[in-house]
Amino acid sequence: MKVGSVVVLYNFNESFLKNLELLKKYVDFIVLVDNSSVSSQNLFEEFIGDGLVYIPLYGNFGIATALNKGMEVCINQNCDWALNLDQDSTFYNDIIAVYRKYINNNTCTNIMGLCPQYFTYQNNPKLNESSIQVKETIQSGTLFNIEKYLKLGFFKDDYFIDYVDFEYCYRAEKQGYIFMRCNSAALIHNKDEAVFDKDYKYYREIKCFKYRHHYMYPSETRTYYVFRNGMDVFFTYKKISVLINLLTRIVKCILFEKNKMGQLKAMLNGFRDYKRKKYGINK
Incomplete structure (x- = not known):
């Protein structure tokens, strides 16, 4: 072999x-x-x-x-x-x-x-x-x-x-x-989609009683690809887990993200290009 x-x-x-x-x-x-x-x-x-x-x-x-x-x-x-x-x-x-x-x-x-x-x-x-x-x-x-x-x-x-x-x-x-x-x-x-933040490094630790969650700051570029390609995968294979992941990202962005407008715009652009069937590199 x-x-x-x-x-x-x-x-x-x-x-x-x-x-x-x-x-x-x-x-x-x-x-x-x-x-x-x-x-x-x-x-x-x-x-x-x-x-x-x-x-x-x-x-x-x-x-x-x-x-x-x-x-x-x-x-x-x-x-x-x-x-x-x-x-x-x-x-x-x-x-x-x-x-x-x-x-x-x-x-x-x-x-x-x-x-x-x-x-x-x-x-x-x-x-x-x-x-x-x-x-x-x-x-x-x-x-x-x-x-x-x-x-x-x-x-x-x-x-x-x-x-x-x-x-x-x-x-x-x-x-x-x-x-x-x-x-x-x-x-x-090692996750490669995070961007460096001077206060929280690559992620922010969210604490609620004994619960700990690390919210990783994604780049706008990666968020765009996640949403564009994720929508295509969801509608092609009907995987609910993919849709849940995308919706979870939206909620986390609203709750924890510092760059809310930039991230939400990247999500919208990704969805828009999915609808247009515009794939490949986002220039």
């Missing part, structure tokens, strides 16, 4: 190289797809050719386009599975070893992908040896079956970012494929 990995980069820093060293130990082949405007090939010279390919796009073409380009290389390298990874995700443990064990011990006829648990700033999961079917998962940390990826088709380029992964999960579900979460695999995932 040959396992490849597709890592999407964008204005990354050299700390990513530590992740890369680990990744090289876990997988058989790596594709780095760089959405940055400037090539960083010089940073990877020592790795290129040694089971690694670096593809600079010289511009931000979005997560889906980058993933599709990387998956194409994995296909050409005869990989059986491909791990998708963000630059800001780090390994808590050897998730590939966990995935290999699951694949070797289970029938994977209808499995599109395997995913881990995620440690985030507000999520601290308990690891165990069980596995469970999930309706959706983010792409970072998910191991995709190449054969089934070819049957289902590419990630949706029109979305650019946000809901690219969930749309793929729902599309897979319609075709009878499933995603399994291996609860002993874990990834440390």
Whole structure:
């Protein structure tokens, strides 16, 4: 079983190289797809050719386009599975070893992908040896079956970012494929949609008696994509959870957001462009 990995980069820093060293130990082949405007090939010279390919796009073409380009290389390298990874995700443990064990011990006829648990700033999961079917998962940390990826088709380029992964999960579900979460695999995932706030950093802690909630300040750009793509996903797949997420964002914006007008305008623009069927990058 040959396992490849597709890592999407964008204005990354050299700390990513530590992740890369680990990744090289876990997988058989790596594709780095760089959405940055400037090539960083010089940073990877020592790795290129040694089971690694670096593809600079010289511009931000979005997560889906980058993933599709990387998956194409994995296909050409005869990989059986491909791990998708963000630059800001780090390994808590050897998730590939966990995935290999699951694949070797289970029938994977209808499995599109395997995913881990995620440690985030507000999520601290308990690891165990069980596995469970999930309706959706983010792409970072998910191991995709190449054969089934070819049957289902590419990630949706029109979305650019946000809901690219969930749309793929729902599309897979319609075709009878499933995603399994291996609860002993874990990834440390950092949210990348927040903007820095001098008072609350990236988020604001909301306290009510024993209840604690972290409201993360999203950028207007990401809010636009969330609402534009989210509306399309909701009406395409009739997923109530997506609608609830969008409505919850509106309520949280009204209650906790400092930049209420900017955020509400971004939501409105996203909904407007969904109605116009205007997709791709928001210029």
